[in-house]
Amino acid sequence: MYEMNSIALRQNQKGAALITALVFLVILTMLALGSMSTSTLEEKMAANSQEINRAFQTAEGGIEVAFNDPNSFSLTNTQTNPYAAIVTNFGTSDADTNYSVAYRQSTTAKRGSGWDSNYVYYHFGMQSSAVTGSGAATVINAGAYQVGYK
Numbered sequence: 001m002y003e004m005n006s007i008a009l010r011q012n013q014k015g016a017a018l019i020t021a022l023v024f025l026v027i028l029t030m031l032a033l034g035s036m037s038t039s040t041l042e043e044k045m046a047a048n049s050q051e052i053n054r055a056f057q058t059a060e061g062g063i064e065v066a067f068n069d070p071n072s073f074s075l076t077n078t079q080t081n082p083y084a085a086i087v088t089n090f091g092t093s094d095a096d097t098n099y100s101v102a103y104r105q106s107t108t109a110k111r112g113s114g115w116d117s118n119y120v121y122y123h124f125g126m127q128s129s130a131v132t133g134s135g136a137a138t139v140i141n142a143g144a145y146q147v148g149y150k
Contacts, residue, residue: 051136055095059138062087062097062128072101073124073146079104099128109147121145 065087066072077083082102104123109115122145129139 048136051132051134052138055130055132055136055138056140058095058097058130058132059128059140062099062130063126063140063142065097066099066101066126066128067144069101072126073122073144075103075122077101077103077124079125095130095132097128097130099126101126104143106148115147118150119147120150122148 066085069083069085072083074083079102082100084098084100087097087099102125104125106120106122108117109119109121124144124146126142126144127139128142129137131137
């Protein structure tokens with residue numbers, strides 16, 4: 001009698017194991033596709049972050065180039081006529097950099113600064129921008145001064 005019940009039970013299933021296996025297979029496929037799309041998105045975000053960092057570092061390099069350029073810090077470089085230069089592909093970056101330097105104003109040396117009243121500070125505004133090959137862009141504004149004799 002025990003054998004008859006097990007045979008009848010098997011006949012009543014009619015492919016339930018197959019349907020259950022297919023449902024699990026579909027669920028696992030959906031999880032795998034979701035993981036793949038998430039990985040692709042994270043890879044794109046990392047590449048964008050790297051390009052933004054490359055643009056920033058290149059713009060910082062433009063400021064350094066401006067400091068080393070002997071024509072940058074001249075009193076004839078005004079806001080209406082700043083000294084501007086373009087540096088293309090310097091260092092290891094594939095980004096283009098533009099920088100400009102403009103004389104803003106002069107101020108007298110502060111008391112206690114170690115400079116007597118014959119010296120002044122000449123203040124300059126600096127700007128450097130960089131654009132990478134993929135289009136990431138950064139603009140950096142900075143200031144500098146030099147001590148000069150009246």
